[in-house]
Amino acid sequence: MLVPHAARALGQVLGERLSRAKSDLEQHGRSESHFPTCPPEAVAYPETAEEVARIMQICADHRCPVIGWGAGTSLEGHGLAVSGGIVVDFSRMNKVLEIRPADMDVTVQPGVTRQALNEELRATGLFFPVDPGANASLGGMAMTRASGTTTVRYGSMRDNVLGMQVVLADGRTIRTGSRARKTAAGYDLTALMIGSEGTLGLVTELTLKLHGIPEATSAGICAFPRIEDAVNAVIDTIQMGLPMARIEFVDAATARAFNAYAGMDMAEAPHLLVEFHGSPDGVAQDAARFAEIVADHGGSAFEWSSRPEERNALWAMRHNAYYAVLALRPGARAVVTDICVPISRLATAVEETQADIAASPIPGPILGHVGDGNFHAILLIDPDQPAERDAALALSHRMAERALRLGGTCTGEHGVGIGKRRYMQAEHGHGWTIMGSLKQALDPMNLLNPGKLVPDA
């Protein structure tokens, strides 16, 4: 709880950048999902790492919970103040601190969004590839181990953060990792922090790997008779070592949504959307070889293009999938699920999920990052019908159980937050207790984002 004495001390550090305005609290108590609003007691807007450390020290002195906040795009309620306390909003720590083209890395403050970073990088010929769809903050992306459409080629946040500066629960600051591309010097504190969802520390700086903007890009789309055929085409593509930059699956219902929303003319069938990065000859060859694989699996002619306007239209459509699907049912809200399985089990997982949704009272188009075995159902519910919300949560529950049964994970990229905490015991067994021990070691007073990810102390 934020006691008056702590509020005064925070006010002395932050002045007007400590807000207790109702609108601010409301705004930082909402999530982009189906969880009830849960506002914090104050919102702090630090501008420096030193201020973050001071905030943490004051909160530690007064046992006040502290919750990090990036762009607020989490889908699992990561930022909700379920035990009260303050939210630390990093939006004013939004500077790109240093770009080092020769090393292909960059140091940023945590409030920089991925789009803002790529904007700043434009002149360098480099880009930051991790793309979760939303224009999330890089600090938030690190803390939720974000990934997305390009992960099959460039990896997730786990693979693209070289090091961090982190304020710990006692207010001390550490640096993890280094600017070396690899190291064998002790425990991987960077990896421990990535995906820890603000429960172990507050990130105040990140050093990220960059990649060269490819000389050429080819992208295309094709339809398949059955989900299984699309998935088998992906397996063959991976096994042949074709370097896909993106390979996305959409089901027939999603294709229908694209047709209605974006005036497309897609067959109402499972599709793959694919992109290759490389030299002009290379991407043409990759596309040609992929077309052969598609044909082998009964797919439609693989129509591809290296023209930017056509490629951009394709990925704009994919990025707008959420809104296209939402438009299928005016007035609906979405419950977005997120599981990931070994790719050999992907067709089974998608087909079982489709059948489960078909037997339910609500629609739920399916799409996903098929190269990683990760997919989502966008379950459309009438917010005024509790029975629909229950049906959606029951479907989501069975998806998580299905993922675990098939050797996968209850969350491929959205994280645990409060939405997936109930599956942690089933997924990790005694490992979840170990996560609790690690939390206890670094945050014995349970001040950092309490009520999330780990077991109750």
Added chain:
Amino acid sequence: MLVPHAARALGQVLGERLSRAKSDLEQHGRSESHFPTCPPEAVAYPETAEEVARIMQICADHRCPVIGWGAGTSLEGHGLAVSGGIVVDFSRMNKVLEIRPADMDVTVQPGVTRQALNEELRATGLFFPVDPGANASLGGMAMTRASGTTTVRYGSMRDNVLGMQVVLADGRTIRTGSRARKTAAGYDLTALMIGSEGTLGLVTELTLKLHGIPEATSAGICAFPRIEDAVNAVIDTIQMGLPMARIEFVDAATARAFNAYAGMDMAEAPHLLVEFHGSPDGVAQDAARFAEIVADHGGSAFEWSSRPEERNALWAMRHNAYYAVLALRPGARAVVTDICVPISRLATAVEETQADIAASPIPGPILGHVGDGNFHAILLIDPDQPAERDAALALSHRMAERALRLGGTCTGEHGVGIGKRRYMQAEHGHGWTIMGSLKQALDPMNLLNPGKLVPDA
């Protein structure tokens, strides 16, 4: 200490697979490096994960230190029983448990060596890429976060382990990770274990990512006037996005060693050895583009070949570099150093190191994984001259300090063990204390490989 009661209990579990034979103890008390022999009190040879858990439970009951042992190829004394106790030798846990070609993964016991695994995989068209040179065990490679010549393309153990089964200090067993290619479900216990050097648990099973054997491979070699030119060629190559599978640097002294040892006819100049993986057209184009970059930096004609016998000769030479260098000075022993810096600082780091070695009384050819910024000096000392050993350790010390000054790490791939522990405070600051807190949380009695990696409790 191994008290008689504990020895009896272990003997009941293991029978003759608990050895106290002097030769066995000696063999497990040596390292491949300059550290004095330090034998354990017994060597256990478990055959199952259950036996490992029983061993750990007995040792926890009697507070006996436990040290994991793979192939014994560590260069930093990781396996030395500096506080007594028993070594658990995983050589009998050497089964490949399941290969899943569609998922491109494999589950193995920790005693399987990387060469044995690739032998078993031969018929599948898949391979495991991490190659530290030595034929290390996969459990040992995970525990030291091994990497090597192919890391620039395929990553290190950090990037190629999907999950593990681990016996903890209290004898409980956990599974980390899953077979999903990515997950956002909680703390990354897999990454925490990788590189933990047996101080947090004993690995009893690993699930590894596999990669498709490339359809075609091209490899070649070229000389440069100066180290700086070679490094700049590498930077350009990376920035252009040419997908090098290997890019290795050797200095003029190493080239001289190759000439003498393998009857080569290399210029006594800095060289790059390079390999590309892909389609036949692709690797030819990559080689041609690389040749242009080499020419831009004043390099010699890039001679390349896609013929297996020529490629194999090239990499056999690289893999035998240690012996070639050792042969430069008959009767010498080697102190092998290992630092990694941001690539923009690599030329500086190598040149300063060369000058430092030139001013010392001992020879020390330099070579390394230049695409990662990681290099080694092989310092050749007369084992009967303590002054030479001291000079080598002083050079190694200055290299570690140089790496930290240039934004890098004191160990790129060999690990901490006992050799690099003295630099952990300088490299990690308060982060090293945090590593100690994590160790304390998971192993409060300090039974697992005590005296290594973390601060003294």
